[in-house]
Amino acid sequence: MASNRHLSRIVAFQTMYEWEFLQRNLTEDLELVEEVHVGMVPILDRNYNEFAGSIETRDFIDNLVWGVIDNQDKIDSILSPAAPEWPIEQIALVDLIIMRMGIYELLFTEEVPPKVAINEAVELAKAFGGENSSKFVNGVLGTIFRASDKYDPSEDKHLEKQKEKKEK
Numbered sequence: 001m002a003s004n005r006h007l008s009r010i011v012a013f014q015t016m017y018e019w020e021f022l023q024r025n026l027t028e029d030l031e032l033v034e035e036v037h038v039g040m041v042p043i044l045d046r047n048y049n050e051f052a053g054s055i056e057t058r059d060f061i062d063n064l065v066w067g068v069i070d071n072q073d074k075i076d077s078i079l080s081p082a083a084p085e086w087p088i089e090q091i092a093l094v095d096l097i098i099m100r101m102g103i104y105e106l107l108f109t110e111e112v113p114p115k116v117a118i119n120e121a122v123e124l125a126k127a128f129g130g131e132n133s134s135k136f137v138n139g140v141l142g143t144i145f146r147a148s149d150k151y152d153p154s155e156d157k158h159l160e161k162q163k164e165k166k167e168k
Helices: 002-025 030-037 041-054 059-070 072-082 093-108 114-128 133-146 157-167
Strands: none
Touching (some): 002 041, 002 093, 002 114, 041 059, 059 072
């Protein structure tokens, strides 16, 4: 199931990356823009069908893709203050899509434990991002998680170790 979810995240990532790339880069060719604006569904269908034999169900992919798309403005408003040195338009597209997915899984669903959501985003960043992408993604998502209602400092082993040192 875990590897199935990982592959599903890859399909979702590739779909959203392709969609966003086309949106950003085809604005000069009106005919192509019209085709792209028809919808993300053909991209999602094609990407899913390529891996359908290895994925049990499409539900997780659909929920992730449409959840991110439907909440993109909210997600970006959470992302911006967590990475103030990097305005949204300056973040590498790969990193941006991965962080949007991570934020969606962290804050908008209860289906995935927060540490799993962060770890999966970091693994995607290692696989598809640049040299420092995984560190950037981990730092931003960690900041967002620690500022959220889902964060329980008592679960953070690092903080526990600091407390123990102070008590000695």
